Amino acid sequence: MTMYRKNIKEMAAYVPGEQPAPGAKVIKLNTNENPYPPSPRAMEALREFDGRRLRQYSDPHASAFCQAAAEVHGVPCEWILAGNGSDDLLAMIVLACAEPGRKVVYPTPTYVLYRTLAQMQAAPFVEVPYGPDFELPLEQLICENGAVTFIARPNSPSGTSAPLEQIEALARGVCGLVVLDEAYADFSHDNGLELVKRYQNVVALRTLSKGYSLAGLRLGYAVGNPSVLAMLNKVKDSYPVDAVACAVGAAAMGDQEYMSKCACVVRSSRAKLLEGLSGLGFRVWPSESNFVLAQAAACMGNCAAQRIYDRLKREGILVRYFKEPLLEDKLRITVGTDEQNATLIAAIAKILEC
């Protein structure tokens, strides 16, 4: 007998986007962080947090935070389950639903972690390709009838959102859980929460990492029918959310005005960034998110995307490049401030001139 499970020995670890050393002077457009600081009310909650409270365990259900999230979404508190980032909730869902013989299904390209999580549970995973313009492969997804179907909406790395009517058809068509990974919903013109309310097999995941600018706090939550959350509750960590995250997260949720204002600025910058990249000859998909996917033009030469990625990195600008089928000629670029985006555009223009 060996020490580890076969599936674990064979799998590769998920590699998150590069995090430069603290204090490094880079323009960081690679992991879809918000360019603006967290809400002043969240920062105040952090400053006022009494460190002596850390002596005791945190609330196992992070009730203060869940209450704040429930109010924002107009659902009872029992419809909210908090976790250590929305990745934690993704892992809980795969653990509760998938195993050998119970498959995980999702359209690709998308968030690579879905595959990693399926591999951890030795569960089969079926990757159904999106259409050329990221059209949802609805019929095939229904036909696969996964124990879990993940839909990142907006999707990463495309930035696009499948129409809600198609998500509804998916929810009707499959027996398993449909997970709307709505990490980027705060930058989007719509979301799937109404479907969550209407279909018991639909659950939405949200995070405070993007819209709320709290990626370093590790706080995410599920919005779902209490029958779904009761099952996830069985596999949750005893105290997944620390006391600081609970207090700061509750304050951030309570300041919707600030979040919306920042998201609005990001959307406006996104339009300008998209225009700038198009002007340089990239094909850019319409984005509902805080990043854009830009495809290098054939005239830019071989391996243009990777070459631009490397050159930008040397100049202190980080964007995301995925060396994977369908993505090798593309860059995923986080929307920064207008100034950062202008610097990026100028840097790419210079690279293309060479």
Place this chain on the structure above:
Amino acid sequence: MTMYRKNIKEMAAYVPGEQPAPGAKVIKLNTNENPYPPSPRAMEALREFDGRRLRQYSDPHASAFCQAAAEVHGVPCEWILAGNGSDDLLAMIVLACAEPGRKVVYPTPTYVLYRTLAQMQAAPFVEVPYGPDFELPLEQLICENGAVTFIARPNSPSGTSAPLEQIEALARGVCGLVVLDEAYADFSHDNGLELVKRYQNVVALRTLSKGYSLAGLRLGYAVGNPSVLAMLNKVKDSYPVDAVACAVGAAAMGDQEYMSKCACVVRSSRAKLLEGLSGLGFRVWPSESNFVLAQAAACMGNCAAQRIYDRLKREGILVRYFKEPLLEDKLRITVGTDEQNATLIAAIAKILEC
């Protein structure tokens, strides 16, 4: 097809110890928290933490914290892996090692979460009873040869520690991983870190919840051979430790003097508490931890332990009662301040008089 795995539907959620509402006036001796506040240096790190840093993702490896822990234990940084509390590391170990056909083995009574984690992975679990004075059932544990063998050392709820020579024999005798759950090691006269250094299949888990008085921060770590940690790294969350916990935890680890001083006071109070309970007629096992296990005497009447637990609770004193075989006549009592312990002893004395 149903939405969830059979093992998940059938299992019960782990129920952590009761957490009274914030501000409730109780003497809380039920979840083995430290009665003293966190290190002043940890509190200072919290106060000085710049909230704007939360905008970006935290360090995936919590390097600043791991560096501090590595220095304390005299190992290279690669021997430390941080998680969202040591429960997170327990879950990672079960996920990496156990599945149907690969069993989890541990002596009982012990931390109930080991069973819950095995159930989550549909892994068989073998519970080998401790001897009447919590002697390690070494031969049976070796004979079971688990993919993982958990030894809580000191053990909860007994407070006792199996001799290190027996742990060494166990490490030599099994093919799988031997996990020393050393959550309470800071209150103990010895620990298993030398075995970790000498045996590749031994890993120790530590937490900042007990000795460092940071239960609400959710921070734990594994000390293990890099080959073991590389495998656990595959199943870890991308960013398990938030930026605040990393900074505060590093500061706490850097203040060994404060931790040792508090642990020393707790050990001295433990001796007095043990004496007080013995004086009331309880049998109390010698404890290496920050709690004691007290067995009600036959002369105290039927269901004495549960009755005392209930009465204490009504009077605002929480202790832990496990309605389980072998524990029904016992109470697990956290060592509080001398004043809290004296109040407890007086309250029990009064209950026994009735």
